[in-house]
Amino acid sequence: MRLQGRVKWFDARKGYGFIEREGEDDVFVHYSSIQMEGYKALEDGEEVEFEIVQSDRGPQAANVTRLTKASSSAPEATEPDQPW
Template identity: 55%
Template sequence: MPIGKVKWFNNAKGYGFILPEGSDEDLFAHYSSIQMDGYKTLKAGQDVSFDILQGPKGLHAINITATEPAVSKPTADTENTSQEVETLYSET
């Protein structure tokens, strides 16, 4: 099964592109081809494995599986230390 990295993925539109390892040709990736439970999405830079299918307009990645879970960086709004959280709860 080939591997590659997600080049970009638009959650609102439900598609993006994957760059296979050792290739310069992008593969179309549709959310319906992502193999995961829950909300099906990919993150730019995420490592994935997939199968390749020749579609009418080019190559498609199918059976897309993340090789490791996507990690979201916390934003300034969500970065709280355990001490800050404890203080918030003890003040109420």
């Protein structure tokens, strides 16, 4: 079953963080569970959809996908169309 939540915090250097769900415990998320191309990281406050799996350390988010991107004052970094 797919669930929805909001990224409470995510440390891109360490590769993990937590997703908060209304009225429920926070869920651990590891970068390897993020379904996206390129550098896998989440931004604080963005909405995500995920499944919960049980690991030896408790519940963990799996198959995490973005629903919305967190608002940010900084422009999003993009790669050039042609490498130089």
